[in-house]
Amino acid sequence: MRVKEGNKEADILRAAIKVFAEHGFHTAKIFKIAEEANVATGSIYLYYKNKDAILATIFEQLWESFANEIIVLHGRTDITPVEKLDFLIDFIFDTFSSEPHLAVVFVNEQQNATKLYGKSFEEYDKFLQFGEKIIDDGKNAGFFNPNIDVKVLRFFLLGGVKNLLDQWAKDNKTFSLSLLRQNVKQILKRGVLI
Amino acid sequence: MRVKEGNKEADILRAAIKVFAEHGFHTAKIFKIAEEANVATGSIYLYYKNKDAILATIFEQLWESFANEIIVLHGRTDITPVEKLDFLIDFIFDTFSSEPHLAVVFVNEQQNATKLYGKSFEEYDKFLQFGEKIIDDGKNAGFFNPNIDVKVLRFFLLGGVKNLLDQWAKDNKTFSLSLLRQNVKQILKRGVLI
DNA sequence: GTTATTTTTGAATAGTGATTCATTAATAAT
DNA sequence: ATTATTAATGAATCACTATTCAAAAATAAC
Numbered sequence: 444m445r446v447k448e449g450n451k452e453a454d455i456l457r458a459a460i461k462v463f464a465e466h467g468f469h470t471a472k473i474f475k476i477a478e479e480a481n482v483a484t485g486s487i488y489l490y491y492k493n494k495d496a497i498l499a500t501i502f503e504q505l506w507e508s509f510a511n512e513i514i515v516l517h518g519r520t521d522i523t524p525v526e527k528l529d530f531l532i533d534f535i536f537d538t539f540s541s542e543p544h545l546a547v548v549f550v551n552e553q554q555n556a557t558k559l560y561g562k563s564f565e566e567y568d569k570f571l572q573f574g575e576k577i578i579d580d581g582k583n584a585g586f587f588n589p590n591i592d593v594k595v596l597r598f599f600l601l602g603g604v605k606n607l608l609d610q611w612a613k614d615n616k617t618f619s620l621s622l623l624r625q626n627v628k629q630i631l632k633r634g635v636l637i
Numbered sequence: 638m639r640v641k642e643g644n645k646e647a648d649i650l651r652a653a654i655k656v657f658a659e660h661g662f663h664t665a666k667i668f669k670i671a672e673e674a675n676v677a678t679g680s681i682y683l684y685y686k687n688k689d690a691i692l693a694t695i696f697e698q699l700w701e702s703f704a705n706e707i708i709v710l711h712g713r714t715d716i717t718p719v720e721k722l723d724f725l726i727d728f729i730f731d732t733f734s735s736e737p738h739l740a741v742v743f744v745n746e747q748q749n750a751t752k753l754y755g756k757s758f759e760e761y762d763k764f765l766q767f768g769e770k771i772i773d774d775g776k777n778a779g780f781f782n783p784n785i786d787v788k789v790l791r792f793f794l795l796g797g798v799k800n801l802l803d804q805w806a807k808d809n810k811t812f813s814l815s816l817l818r819q820n821v822k823q824i825l826k827r828g829v830l831i
Numbered sequence: 832g833t834t835a836t837t838t839t840t841g842a843a844t845a846g847t848g849a850t851t852c853a854t855t856a857a858t859a860a861t
Numbered sequence: 862a863t864t865a866t867t868a869a870t871g872a873a874t875c876a877c878t879a880t881t882c883a884a885a886a887a888t889a890a891c
């Protein structure tokens with residue numbers, strides 16, 4: 444009996460992230476992903492049902508990781524809601540700075556991914572839900588301005604961070620990510636006025 | 638001699654914005670756009686070279702409008718840089734709230750549009766460039782915090798607003814846009830802390 | 832009413848690339 | 862060494878849809 448060597452499933456996913464980032468989901472060729480993963484075209488279908496399933500897996504894993512992190516943060520009692528937001532921003536920046544291709548896919552292919560069913564929705568919803576809780580806690584504890592709508596903050600922050608990371612990844616990482624995240628935290632907390 | 642009736646070119650563009658918003662650029666069918674515009678499939682090619690060209694035109698027109706607005710704002714001497722930012726946010730919100738489909742296309746198809754050459758780059762660059770100028774002016778005049786990187790602010794703000802509008806459009810416009818824009822302005826200026 | 836000119840149509844074409852599957856390769860078991 | 866079983870291959874298939882273009886329709890000019 445023959446046995447599997449290496450981890451082709453992971454190789455393919457890694458390759459797909461790269462190719463999706465470079466070409467976009469729809470213009471990315473399965474052939475190119477196979478090449479990048481050092482497998483034959485057909486092998487991809489041994490590990491993934493089809494092209495859509497590859498994208499779905501990328502988002503599933505990503506949102507799962509984000510949801511897990513935010514749930515842990517929400518549960519902590521040793522830090523304030525303000526610090527929780529800080530750590531969340533750190534986590535997002537850390538994730539994408541170690542995988543720039545993933546940042547690009549995350550920003551550009553959400554729409555395509557949204558069309559596919561599955562676990563990704565659950566985890567994404569969880570992420571939003573606990574983000575909302577942290578902000579509500581922050582309001583109740585008197586840290587955050589109660590006039591600011593929680594949905595607005597949630598989407599504005601997420602969208603702003605996503606766009607920044609996308610630009611950073613496309614700009615070949617020329618500007619410093621740590622400056623970037625400092626700035627985001629500052630804008631968020633204090634605004635831009637003197 | 639036969640003469641053109643109506644404005645098919647504009648009809649097609651309008652239809653394309655709708656179909657692109659609903660299905661995404663790559664899964665949008667030319668046939669569907671034609672149907673939506675009440676023309677035959679082939680007629681589309683009398684007015685646009687190909688599918689790409691339709692998307693390019695959408696972005697060209699949009700960025701041209703944004704660039705024009707920001708240039709006028711930048712030139713005004715009767716308002717402060719803070720007010721200029723305010724008005725810019727208003728302009729963006731006004732544009733997209735009157736055309737929700739356009740908001741969705743704008744958010745999701747930028748990557749596809751970026752691949753196409755042409756005027757759109759120029760106008761987009763102009764937009765960013767004058768945005769930068771307004772912020773620099775604001776720093777020099779002592780309104781804005783000089784520690785905040787102008788590129789960060791620019792992309793963060795743009796990304797945040799884009800994401801908000803996208804959610805708003807997809808959410809069938811259930812929440813109030815004017816609340817939304819108030820919140821954005823407030824977060825931007827004062828942050829979220831009390 | 833006929834002709835000339837321009838617009839519009841929509842079925843046929845043609846290119847593309849995702850997916851399949853018959854074949855080959857590799858290893859384990861005996 | 863042989864057989865059984867699973868992994869991997871990649872050329873062939875097949876579905877899909879953007880684009881083309883020959884024909885039809887509409888109007889203007891006379």
